[in-house]
Amino acid sequence: MTTTRPATAYVHGVNGPVVVIPARVCAWLERHAKLNEVRIQERGADPEVDAVLVALRLAALTWRTTATGTPVAAKPEVAPDLNQWLSTGQAADRLGITDRAVRLAIQEQRLHATNVAGRWRITREDLEHFSAAKNAATAA
Structure with a gap:
């Protein structure tokens, strides 16, 4: 079950802040903020950004696989299936x-x-x- 946490609950780190993002939120960001497109367009510009965007993608795919049974997000257009x-x-x-x-x-x-x-x-x-x-x- 998902619980509502304050924003500070997602920020961690002693040597610098790190944000922990739940996989469901990664899937939401990927779909609605088009993070996958950003990941592809900005590939190679900054290694740390690349690594984080890939991690977000993997978390989103993992959540989608468990939530919907398929690693591919449903298209907004009507599909034949x-x-x-x-x-x-x-x-x-x-x-x-x-x-x-x-x-x-x-x-x-x-x-x-x-x-x-x-x-x-x-x-x-x-x-x-x-x-x-x-x-x-x-x-x-």
């Missing part, structure tokens, strides 16, 4: 909430979803991020 996308009803069943609560979370932009032909579609990865954030909020 609709099994990677969930309807609001399917998401509600997995979360143990109502379909209406899922649509409200989408409307409030707490749950990322894509509208395809008037129907909301949610990736398994986005559902895992939402679920982890929801669990962290209830644990606080």
Whole structure:
């Protein structure tokens, strides 16, 4: 279960501050902040930055593999394999909430979803991020 920690809980180090980033957050940053693109564009500019960006990538891949069963992030476009996308009803069943609560979370932009032909579609990865954030909020 994910718990909410203060920002200072992620900063460590005696000889200089080091930030510890959970793998789920690495996956979120990679997808929404496009860190993978930055890693590729800036490759070779600074060895320490390269090493950290690769470490973030590995942590994101590890989390995705355990959370979604695949090391590849779901594409935001509709893919031919609709099994990677969930309807609001399917998401509600997995979360143990109502379909209406899922649509409200989408409307409030707490749950990322894509509208395809008037129907909301949610990736398994986005559902895992939402679920982890929801669990962290209830644990606080």
